Amino acid sequence: MKQRLVSPVRMVWLLGALLIVCILASFTLGHYPVPLGQLLGILGSRLGLPIEVSWTPQMETAVWNIRLPRVLMSVLVGACLAGAGASYQGIFQNPMASPDILGASAGAGFGAALSILIGLSSVGIMVAAFAASLATVALVFTVSRHAKGDRVLGLVLSGIMVSSLFQSATSFIKLVADPNNKLPQITYWLMGSLSGAKWSEIGFILPPMLAGLIPLLLMRWQLNVVTMGDDEARAMGVNAPRIRLWTVLCSTLVTAAAVSVSGMIGWVGLVIPHMTRRLLGADYRCLMPGSMLGGGIFLLVVDNVSRNATTAGIPIGILTAFIGAPFFLWLITGKGDHYEH
Amino acid sequence: MSIEVSHLSFSYGQRQVLHDISFQVRQGEFLSILGPNGVGKSTLFRCVLGLLSGYTGQVLIHGTDARSFSVREAAKHIAYIPQSSRPIFNYSVSNIVLMGRSGSLSTFQTPSKADEERCAWALEKVGIPHLARRCYHRLSGGEQQLVLIARALVQDAPILMLDEPTANLDFGNQLLVLEQAKSLTRDGYTVIQTTHHPEQSYLFSDRILALQNGRILTQGAPSQVLTEQTMAQLYGAAVTVVSLYQDKVRVCVPKHITIQEEAK
Known part of the structure; x- marks a missing residue:
C-alpha cells in the first residue's frame, strides 16, 4: 500500500502549472517556432502592455491568428470532454461512461454530415452540429422518460440506441454523398481535428462551455454523494435526480460545444477521468478540476504530436485512440487503485 | 415522541405489502423490527425514511407529517445506515463520512474545516479514528458498518435507522456494531433496526416489533415478544x-x- 507523495489539492495546482508550461511550449514547436521571449512580447502587447516590438508581423500573425486559437481550442475541448466524462461516470455510477453516452457525439456527427451534404459554410456546419447534438440528447431524455423500470439504466440504454440510430443515419448520408468532394469532407470531420481553429469558433463555443464548466465545478461535492446511489443520497439530504438532471444539462452543453468544433475525438472523456482518479483519488472536489486540467493538457500534447510528427497532420481523433486505447488496457490490467489516502 | 406511524398501508401496484401498521418510538429508544424475509420490513423502512411516499396513513416525525419534509429537512431528522454500501469509486473513509454533511451544504458548497472536524469527532465516537485515511473498500464489513454509522452521526439527525446492520458481519463484529448502536441511545439517539436475530434483539432492544405478512403480529417489551x-x-x-x-x-x-x- 502506497501513500501519496503529493496531496490531491497540491496535485491540482501542479496540473495547472503543467498546463501553462504545455501552452507556452506549444508555440515553440512546429514549422514556424516562436521563441519564448518574443511570444510573451506578442501576447503582452496584444493585451495592451507597452512592449518594444522585437518580432516580425508574420510572427505576430502566426502566434495570434493561427497558433493561439488552436492551442486554446485544444485545451478547451480537452477540458470539456474530460469534465463531462468525469461527471457522467459519477451520476450514472458507471466507470465506463463517456461524454457521448447520451448521444451527443452521434447527434453532432449527423448534424455535421447533413450540413456538409447540403453545402453549408463552416460556420453553418458548426452550428448544425451543436444544435443536432443538443437535440439528440433531448430526444434521449424524452425517450427514457417512458422507459419502464430503473431510470438511470433507461437513460443509458436510450442513449446507446439513439446513438446507433444517428450513426446509421450518418452512414447513409456518407453513402449518398458525392465521393469526390463531400464524402472526404464528412469523413475528415468525423475523424476529429483541431486544425484551422479560428477566433470566431472560440467566440461561438466559449459561452456554452463556460455555462457548463462553471456549474460542474461548483456542484462537484454533490457528485460524490450521487455516486452512492439515489436512496443513500436522499437519506443524506441530497436530491440525486435533480443533481443528475443539472449535470446532464451542463455536460451536454460542453460536449456539444466541443464536438461541434472538433468533430469526434474519442477516449479523452473516458481515459482522462480514470487517469486523474488514479493520480489524485475519487473525491470530485479534486477530481473535477483535475480532470478538466488533465483533459486540456492531454489534448494539447496530442495535438502538438499530430501537428508536428507528420507533415500531413494525422487527425487528432485517430491519435487519441492510438494513445488512449493501449493506455486504458494498461490501466485495467493493473491492480486498480492501490493508494491509501 | 420521535416517530408515530398510524394506520400505514402500502401497495406495490395490486399487491398490498403493508396493512394498517401503527407504532410509536420514543426518543432514546432502541426498537428492533423482526420478521421473516419478504414481510415488508424494508418497505416499512422506506416509507418512514421518505423513500416511498405512495402510502396511506400517516408518518409523524417529531410531530410533523413526514410527507411535508423536503429532502434536506428529512435528512435533518432521520439518518439511514444501509446494510452495506458499495461505492463504485475508491473513496477514503473520511470522504465517506464527510458525505453525511451534504444535507447541510448548499448545492454549490464544498465541506468546510468545521465539517471536517465534525467527521473527526464522529470517527472518534464510533472508535475508529485511526481508519480516517484508509480506503473504504479495504475495510472489513464491521469497520465499514461503523464508518456508515459515523456518516449518519455527522448528519446531526436524532433518529438512526439501521437496515439489517449485522447481516453481513461475523459474530464479533455483530456485537461490536450493536453495542455501538446501543451506546448511542444513551446519548439520546433513537435507534431503529431491522434484524433476523431474535436473540440479539432481545439483548439490545427496548422494544421489539414483529411483522408478519405485512401486519403487526405483536409489539412490546422484548420479554413479551420473544x-x-x-x-x-x-x-x-x-x-x-x-x-x-x-x-x-x-x-x-x-x-x-x-x-x-x-x-x-
Whole structure:
C-alpha cells in the first residue's frame, strides 16, 4: 500500500502549472517556432502592455491568428470532454461512461454530415452540429422518460440506441454523398481535428462551455454523494435526480460545444477521468478540476504530436485512440487503485 | 415522541405489502423490527425514511407529517445506515463520512474545516479514528458498518435507522456494531433496526416489533415478544425459549433438541 507523495489539492495546482508550461511550449514547436521571449512580447502587447516590438508581423500573425486559437481550442475541448466524462461516470455510477453516452457525439456527427451534404459554410456546419447534438440528447431524455423500470439504466440504454440510430443515419448520408468532394469532407470531420481553429469558433463555443464548466465545478461535492446511489443520497439530504438532471444539462452543453468544433475525438472523456482518479483519488472536489486540467493538457500534447510528427497532420481523433486505447488496457490490467489516502 | 406511524398501508401496484401498521418510538429508544424475509420490513423502512411516499396513513416525525419534509429537512431528522454500501469509486473513509454533511451544504458548497472536524469527532465516537485515511473498500464489513454509522452521526439527525446492520458481519463484529448502536441511545439517539436475530434483539432492544405478512403480529417489551408462541407464529420454527442470567438473555433452542434431552 502506497501513500501519496503529493496531496490531491497540491496535485491540482501542479496540473495547472503543467498546463501553462504545455501552452507556452506549444508555440515553440512546429514549422514556424516562436521563441519564448518574443511570444510573451506578442501576447503582452496584444493585451495592451507597452512592449518594444522585437518580432516580425508574420510572427505576430502566426502566434495570434493561427497558433493561439488552436492551442486554446485544444485545451478547451480537452477540458470539456474530460469534465463531462468525469461527471457522467459519477451520476450514472458507471466507470465506463463517456461524454457521448447520451448521444451527443452521434447527434453532432449527423448534424455535421447533413450540413456538409447540403453545402453549408463552416460556420453553418458548426452550428448544425451543436444544435443536432443538443437535440439528440433531448430526444434521449424524452425517450427514457417512458422507459419502464430503473431510470438511470433507461437513460443509458436510450442513449446507446439513439446513438446507433444517428450513426446509421450518418452512414447513409456518407453513402449518398458525392465521393469526390463531400464524402472526404464528412469523413475528415468525423475523424476529429483541431486544425484551422479560428477566433470566431472560440467566440461561438466559449459561452456554452463556460455555462457548463462553471456549474460542474461548483456542484462537484454533490457528485460524490450521487455516486452512492439515489436512496443513500436522499437519506443524506441530497436530491440525486435533480443533481443528475443539472449535470446532464451542463455536460451536454460542453460536449456539444466541443464536438461541434472538433468533430469526434474519442477516449479523452473516458481515459482522462480514470487517469486523474488514479493520480489524485475519487473525491470530485479534486477530481473535477483535475480532470478538466488533465483533459486540456492531454489534448494539447496530442495535438502538438499530430501537428508536428507528420507533415500531413494525422487527425487528432485517430491519435487519441492510438494513445488512449493501449493506455486504458494498461490501466485495467493493473491492480486498480492501490493508494491509501 | 420521535416517530408515530398510524394506520400505514402500502401497495406495490395490486399487491398490498403493508396493512394498517401503527407504532410509536420514543426518543432514546432502541426498537428492533423482526420478521421473516419478504414481510415488508424494508418497505416499512422506506416509507418512514421518505423513500416511498405512495402510502396511506400517516408518518409523524417529531410531530410533523413526514410527507411535508423536503429532502434536506428529512435528512435533518432521520439518518439511514444501509446494510452495506458499495461505492463504485475508491473513496477514503473520511470522504465517506464527510458525505453525511451534504444535507447541510448548499448545492454549490464544498465541506468546510468545521465539517471536517465534525467527521473527526464522529470517527472518534464510533472508535475508529485511526481508519480516517484508509480506503473504504479495504475495510472489513464491521469497520465499514461503523464508518456508515459515523456518516449518519455527522448528519446531526436524532433518529438512526439501521437496515439489517449485522447481516453481513461475523459474530464479533455483530456485537461490536450493536453495542455501538446501543451506546448511542444513551446519548439520546433513537435507534431503529431491522434484524433476523431474535436473540440479539432481545439483548439490545427496548422494544421489539414483529411483522408478519405485512401486519403487526405483536409489539412490546422484548420479554413479551420473544416467546415460544411468537417465534412459532413468526418463523414457523418450533423452538424452546430458554431464559438465562435472571432473564437478561433468552436463547431459542430447536424443540427436537429439548425433547430429546427431556426424554433422557
